[in-house]
Amino acid sequence: MARCADVVVPGVVRWVESAAGPLIAVPEAVLPFWAGADGDETSSDYDRACEVPGHAGLLPVGDTLALVLGDEPAATAYLPEHGLFVRRYAAGSEVRLLAEVPAVLDDALWEPALEWRVPGPLVLFDAARPGRAATGTDHVRVELAPGRYGVSAAYVPRGPWAGLRLVRVGPSAA
Template sequence: MTDLAGVLARTRRPVSLLQWVDSGGGPLIVVPTTALGDWKGASDDDDDSWGDYDRACEVDGYVGVLDVGAAQALVLADEPASTTYLPDRRIFVRWLYAVSEAEVVRLVPRAVEIADWEDAGTWTTSGPAELFDSGYTGDGLEHTTHLTVNLARGTYLIRTASVQPDKRTALMLVHLVEQTQSA
């Protein structure tokens, strides 16, 4: 007779330390909650375009900003990497490769310490936002994994860094540095 507990332990998905958002292959998007209804995701209405998803795919580099209605959305581009948000540091952590999630979590402080930050523009938000796969509509998030990004209303300097804190781990960090706060 086999060791049932041992077999189940090897096949059961471990409990995650953080909430991660995955992409179906395209960029992730961070849309202020006030503009969620304006993000239409991938649309097949036009033969030449996939709607907002297509606009997100056109972002060059690691990050970019797109207009969404009267608001702005932050596009996490370049890699369809699993991504989480650390509110205490205002940093998106994009998991490029690592042995495990525990290693990613353990190495984030070192990655932040050794990061060679590059400025990547600014993003103005009306406050809290949602991180999700840009192919989905903003008003259909109950059907997909998404993560609430609690931010104050204001303008943020966007800084990025590609970091390899050890030879088995690579991360893309996107840091939001508060510039101004609106009333």
């Protein structure tokens, strides 16, 4: 039986939120290796995620890498039609915000891309949680085929107090 977070409803965007720290997209194949905030109090996986600089970075987990969505906690959704994580900061209407995404993609100032080899589907969740419990909590499953991807972030202001952080995951140019 599928949990609510595993059910995909066409046209419905699922948002994931963090209690206070970064979100992480961990390949399903290595979920058991992510300990979250559990473990050694001076060097937990969560602490490692908090130390990743910038808005998007890669962090070793098992024999691969996970994508850390850093900076500030923000509600985050994955839009597969754009290969894009959308992070909203004090934005107004979700419907209006999502409708604006296609128009801002060309105008966004994208940071240099990171190279990421992905072994298959990902699970996006609060980095403080252990991977073995991630699918039992607030999460989104991201369907990615195994391969090489480029990851790039951009910030798009949407007024004096609102904005979008975009993290694009697309086929690598290399």
